Amino acid sequence: MNPCFRTLVLGLVAISFLLLTACESTISSQRRGKVAEGAWVATLPSGYTTTTVSGIIYYVHGGNYFVRKGARFVAVGSPNSTLYEKERLSHPL
Numbered sequence: 001m002n003p004c005f006r007t008l009v010l011g012l013v014a015i016s017f018l019l020l021t022a023c024e025s026t027i028s029s030q031r032r033g034k035v036a037e038g039a040w041v042a043t044l045p046s047g048y049t050t051t052t053v054s055g056i057i058y059y060v061h062g063g064n065y066f067v068r069k070g071a072r073f074v075a076v077g078s079p080n081s082t083l084y085e086k087e088r089l090s091h092p093l
Contacts, residue, residue, distance in 0.1 A: 035064045035075040042072055053079035 035041070048061040058079055059066040066073040 033062075035066075037075050037077055039075045040069075040072050041066065041075070044073055051079070 044059050044066060045061045048059050048066075051058050051060055056067060056079065058076070059068070059073060065076050065078055067076050
């Protein structure tokens, strides 16, 4: 095998490995961490589920809740805590 070609192939393999490693660490941190309310994301992490509360579809992953806004998603608070808060305020002690 031509030494230049071999060096090129090894370089491309190394760059690919570094890029994939960086992507995986970003994805892993999104899976583990809490996303700040109001943060926008272009795509949802794989493995999300959906739940509908009061006609609004929430996308849920790792304790984070998102709603679709156009082509993107925005992180929001839990709809359950919102409902609890509404109920608590409507029935004062």
